Amino acid sequence: MEQTLSIIKPDAVKKGVIGKIIDRFESNNLRIAAIKKIQLTQCDAQSFYAIHKDRPFFKDLVEFMISGPVVVMVLEGQNAVAKNRELMGATNPKEAATGTIRADFADSIDANAVHGSDSLENAKNEIAFFFGTREIC
Ligand code: CMP
Secondary structure, eight states, X not given: OEXXXXXXXXXXXXXXXXXXXXXXXXXXXXXXXXXXXXXXXXXXXXXXXXXXXXXXXXXXHHHHHTSSOEEEEEEEETTHHHHHHHHHOOSSGGGSOTTSHHHHHXXXXXXXXXXXXXXXXXXXXXXXXXXXXXXXX
């Protein structure tokens, strides 16, 4: 069993597709082990995406991520990291395979509906960023 972090980003929350996105996970054997809807601060977004701090899109990414509430979740299942990334589709929705979350709900590479951890090691760090041990069950 693996755990991974998923974020439903402000664009998808505003569109009212939280339930539709969660259904993709639950229908594909990814259990919601923890979930909360929160408003990120600028510091939260800067720290969470610190790995991208030197990239040209960093400022826009931070502004976008604090533009409204997000839903953060711990997904649990076999090969959860890879499974979640497969369900999300490519970062750029224009390149995302048909039937993926980003193909169906995302508008642009910035407003791309969801985030998912890209490795097991990053998943552990990202989960610890948002959740205490007692919140995950
Ligand atoms: P995410 O998986 O949340 O990780 C970093 C985010 O930066 C990414 O999704 C995109 O929404 C955003 N982003 C904007 N431009 C780029 C880019 N050129 N390459 C990668 N990510 C980008």
